[in-house]
Amino acid sequence: MKLRRERLDRGIKARCEDIFALSSYREILYLMFPRVLPVLVLLILPLLQGVIGLYWEKVLMNTCIMALLALSWDLMASVGLISLGQALFFGAGAYITGFLNYTFKLPPILTIPLGTLGGAFFSTLLLLPVLRLRGVYFAIVTLTFPLLLSRFIETTKILGGTEGMSALSPLPNIWVELYVPVFALLICLFGFRRLINEDYGLVLQGIRDNDRAVMSGAINIYWFKAQAIFIAGVAGAFTGAFMTHYNQSVGMAAFAMDYSILPLTAAVLGGVGTFAGPTIGAFILNPLSEYLRSVGPLRVVVYSAVLIICVVGLPEGIFHYLRRKYHQFERMVDIG
Amino acid sequence: MIPSIIIYGLVNSVILALTAIGFSLTFGISGVANFAYGGFYIFSGFLVWMLINYLKFPFILAIIVTIGVVGLLGFVTYWVILLRVRGIPLSEVIATFALGVGILELFRWMGFVTYEFTLPYLKKGTIMIVGVPIDYQRLFIIGIGLGLVLFLYFFTHYTRIGLAFRGIAQNERTAISLGIKSDWTAALSLAFGSAMASVAAIVILPLGIISINTGYEVLLIAVAVGIVGGLESVPGILVASLILGYAQIITGTYFKPEWMMVVYLAAIVFILAIKPSGLFGKFKELEERV
Numbered sequence: 001m002k003l004r005r006e007r008l009d010r011g012i013k014a015r016c017e018d019i020f021a022l023s024s025y026r027e028i029l030y031l032m033f034p035r036v037l038p039v040l041v042l043l044i045l046p047l048l049q050g051v052i053g054l055y056w057e058k059v060l061m062n063t064c065i066m067a068l069l070a071l072s073w074d075l076m077a078s079v080g081l082i083s084l085g086q087a088l089f090f091g092a093g094a095y096i097t098g099f100l101n102y103t104f105k106l107p108p109i110l111t112i113p114l115g116t117l118g119g120a121f122f123s124t125l126l127l128l129p130v131l132r133l134r135g136v137y138f139a140i141v142t143l144t145f146p147l148l149l150s151r152f153i154e155t156t157k158i159l160g161g162t163e164g165m166s167a168l169s170p171l172p173n174i175w176v177e178l179y180v181p182v183f184a185l186l187i188c189l190f191g192f193r194r195l196i197n198e199d200y201g202l203v204l205q206g207i208r209d210n211d212r213a214v215m216s217g218a219i220n221i222y223w224f225k226a227q228a229i230f231i232a233g234v235a236g237a238f239t240g241a242f243m244t245h246y247n248q249s250v251g252m253a254a255f256a257m258d259y260s261i262l263p264l265t266a267a268v269l270g271g272v273g274t275f276a277g278p279t280i281g282a283f284i285l286n287p288l289s290e291y292l293r294s295v296g297p298l299r300v301v302v303y304s305a306v307l308i309i310c311v312v313g314l315p316e317g318i319f320h321y322l323r324r325k326y327h328q329f330e331r332m333v334d335i336g
Numbered sequence: 337m338i339p340s341i342i343i344y345g346l347v348n349s350v351i352l353a354l355t356a357i358g359f360s361l362t363f364g365i366s367g368v369a370n371f372a373y374g375g376f377y378i379f380s381g382f383l384v385w386m387l388i389n390y391l392k393f394p395f396i397l398a399i400i401v402t403i404g405v406v407g408l409l410g411f412v413t414y415w416v417i418l419l420r421v422r423g424i425p426l427s428e429v430i431a432t433f434a435l436g437v438g439i440l441e442l443f444r445w446m447g448f449v450t451y452e453f454t455l456p457y458l459k460k461g462t463i464m465i466v467g468v469p470i471d472y473q474r475l476f477i478i479g480i481g482l483g484l485v486l487f488l489y490f491f492t493h494y495t496r497i498g499l500a501f502r503g504i505a506q507n508e509r510t511a512i513s514l515g516i517k518s519d520w521t522a523a524l525s526l527a528f529g530s531a532m533a534s535v536a537a538i539v540i541l542p543l544g545i546i547s548i549n550t551g552y553e554v555l556l557i558a559v560a561v562g563i564v565g566g567l568e569s570v571p572g573i574l575v576a577s578l579i580l581g582y583a584q585i586i587t588g589t590y591f592k593p594e595w596m597m598v599v600y601l602a603a604i605v606f607i608l609a610i611k612p613s614g615l616f617g618k619f620k621e622l623e624e625r626v
Contacts, residue, residue, distance in 0.1 A: 082426050084433060129605045132612055139429050140371075140559045141604060147556055151597040257552070261437060268430065297445040304438030311431045312420045 089236025093119030119237025164251025271317025349581025358532030375439030380534030410530030566617025
């Protein structure tokens with residue numbers, strides 16, 4: 001008796017295609033559950049301060065920040081631009097925010113939006129000359145930008161030089177610290193997913209798949225790439241701007257390799273291209289890194305190992321696996 | 337002043353060429369991504385140091401063993417990591433980049449960050465050339481650097497293995513159909529490139545201390561030289577490193593020394609705006625002019 005594995009859509013999945021999703025509560029719940037669950041979890045977790053403790057609430061905030069960076073990486077990857085230097089966005093947002101607060105004494109409610117937009121604008125301008133490079137070469141050049149910028153700041157001693165700028169204004173209260181990243185993460189997660197499924201996102205995916213075909217359709221791919229970088233830059237620079245005010249200081253560490261490796265690892269672990277994947281990856285990796293905090297640089301070694309194993313052994317990522325399990329079931333069928 | 341600029345500019349250029357040559361061999365000429373290059377470079381330095389200081393090897397033996405070990409490491413890296421992602425450029429880059437970062441941060445965690453980590457000179461002493469004092473180590477660098485560049489040119493144009501390296505980059509299927517074993521060739525090119533990295537490390541690192549951040553800079557230098565000169569051409573490496581080396585020295589002498597690093601960024605951006613595939617490069621994939 002020979003067996004083979006057969007994979008079929010679940011009944012409930014077949015029953016909630018299109019308009020039939022409205023036929024009963026079970027179908028609606030089936031569709032809504034994976035979307036509502038993370039929203040509820042993220043909204044409720046900050047309220048459980050007494051149970052979990054303040055330390056883990058800070059970890060939650062840090063994780064949301066890293067997930068935002070991973071989302072911005074993933075948006076750029078959806079256009080075909082693989083960046084090994086996400087720290088550029090983080091650092092640009094961080095330094096512009098710090099500068100505005102340090103020099104002009106603007107309050108965080110002004111500096112964070114201005115830093116976000118300014119950082120995104122600056123990063124896009126910096127990346128404009130290299131937009132015509134394809135995949136690998138773009139990655140190489142983005143790798144060098146944070147290194148060069150941090151060297152530049154170190155040697156020219158502008159914006160505080162090696163000491164950075166400190167004693168910046170703090171954030172008003174703990175609720176702002178926790179809920180602003182959570183809301184930003186939810187907006188970006190669902191916003192990017194919606195964006196990539198609209199017509200605009202279709203053009204972006206087309207650029208990733210075959211840019212010459214899109215060019216021959218009289219679409220200016222450089223303009224679209226620049227827009228995609230700007231949108232991703234808004235998400236990325238926001239993280240830098242927020243962390244500047246959270247830490248109340250900014251220094252050359254804003255361009256650290258950490259902020260480039262972590263979004264990359266989270267995205268590859270979770271599944272490139274699906275925005276939920278990098279979020280899941282960030283939520284796995286960041287608490288893990290908290291456990292490893294005591295061993296210092298070994299943390300980055302663990303990330304590297306995870307990255308190599310994922311790229312080589314599990315290329316599709318966790319999210320695709322979870323989604324498959326949710327929508328389909330497997331059974332052994334007799335073919336003998 | 338002028339002779340000093342000429343001679344030290346030459347030294348700087350050859351240092352850049354020597355640093356970039358291993359990377360260009362694997363990535364430019366053979367099309368195999370090796371972003372663990374910086375990691376291998378620093379690994380060679382620390383391995384020589386450990387062999388000399390912990391196992392009390394003589395210097396010559398330590399050099400030979402290190403070059404062999406690092407070459408072997410490159411060879412094994414291909415079979416273990418790159419083989420499974422060959423053909424997907426993004427995954428190759430990420431996997432080897434992660435390997436490089438892992439190696440560098442592993443050394444940082446093991447504590448190799450103090451001032452005692454220096455490599456011995458090949459020969460101490462200074463001589464005067466045209467009134468400019470220059471030490472033997474730098475003369476060795478010039479000699480070995482130029483020698484390696486010449487060797488690379490003749491190797492890739494006139495020997496079977498070297499031609500096979502170029503063949504698998506041009507069109508892998510045709511190379512296979514002509515009897516070139518593409519996996520072995522790619523693994524060999526990775527091994528050669530890593531061995532060249534270790535030669536460069538052994539000759540250049542004595543000029544200072546072995547610092548882990550140099551690993552990241554090495555990758556930056558290799559990429560800058562590659563982009564400016566054209567990734568797949570050996571004359572391109574030489575010309576690009578001469579341009580970048582002299583630009584750096586002139587910037588350091590006549591402007592502020594801090595701006596030397598900015599030369600790389602400016603050169604990369606400039607070349608990408610004018611001629612994206614580099615001065616001597618012919619790969620059309622990089623050019624997207626309509």
